[in-house]
Amino acid sequence: DVKVTQSSRYLVKRTGEKVFLECVQDMDHENMFWYRQDPGLGLRLIYFSYDVKMKEKGDIPEGYSVSREKKERFSLILESASTNQTSMYLCASSLQGVGPQHFGDGTRLSIL
Amino acid sequence: AQKITQTQPGMFVQEKEAVTLDCTYDTSDQSYGLFWYKQPSSGEMIFLIYQGSYDEQNATEGRYSLNFQKARKSANLVISASQLGDSAMYFCAMREGLVTGNQFYFGTGTSLTVIP
Numbered sequence A: 001d002v003k004v005t006q007s008s009r010y011l012v013k014r015t016g017e018k019v020f021l022e023c024v025q026d027m028d029h030e031n032m033f034w035y036r037q038d039p040g041l042g043l044r045l046i047y048f049s050y051d052v053k054m055k056e057k058g059d060i061p062e063g064y065s066v067s068r069e070k071k072e073r074f075s076l077i078l079e080s081a082s083t084n085q086t087s088m089y090l091c092a093s094s095l096q097g098v099g100p101q102h103f104g105d106g107t108r109l110s111i112l
Numbered sequence B: 001a002q003k004i005t006q007t008q009p010g011m012f013v014q015e016k017e018a019v020t021l022d023c024t025y026d027t028s029d030q031s032y033g034l035f036w037y038k039q040p041s042s043g044e045m046i047f048l049i050y051q052g053s054y055d056e057q058n059a060t061e062g063r064y065s066l067n068f069q070k071a072r073k074s075a076n077l078v079i080s081a082s083q084l085g086d087s088a089m090y091f092c093a094m095r096e097g098l099v100t101g102n103q104f105y106f107g108t109g110t111s112l113t114v115i116p
Helices: none
Strands: A004-006 A010-013 A019-025 A031-038 A042-049 A064-070 A073-078 A087-094 A107-111 B010-014 B019-021 B032-039 B046-052 B064-069 B074-079 B088-096 B104-106 B110-115
Touching (some): A010 A019, A019 A031, A019 A107, A031 A064, A031 A073, A042 A073, A042 B104, A073 A087, B032 B064, B046 B064, B046 B074, B074 B088
Parallel strands (some): A010 A107, B010 B110
Antiparallel strands (some): A004 A019, A019 A073, A031 A087, A087 A107, B019 B074, B032 B088, B088 B104, B088 B110
């Protein structure tokens, strides 16, 4: 079974902090994705990556950056956290071209 | 235009009954994939079922089946013999083409409540 692991299930940070969310997958998937999920808005794509060191902006990249130095790891960075970034963050991975995305358990991030 | 449309924000079904969750999609690609995910209140997204655009048969996985009507661009999820544990949010998703870096598109979800 595919395993996508997010580093934290719950996280509380303060406004202005630099926040790192880590995601690791164990199935050698080329593609990795970061979404945020807010009530009534569904899943919104922040960034995705289809190869090591490659990244593409999604629908809402502002205030975020990503890093993919190794194939299995995709990090989401909140450069200077703000209260409007309080949300559920979901990481996913998939094979190139075909097949479903597989998701981690999500990180509920609160920015105070 | 929305790539994926789920018009039912909330649905109720009696335990042991069948329920259909609607999904329509919009694409001009000939090759695409359609997916359904379940998200319980605990938050994880669970992959349920997949339908490829060239598949002639409707996909089935246990109590889940996908009613694929290509000409109407619909991909409805049918859950048979509903159980209390089926209460969750359900998301329809699409993946276009086979190109590198192709994105997934998600609907806004349907909240299903199974009534005992």
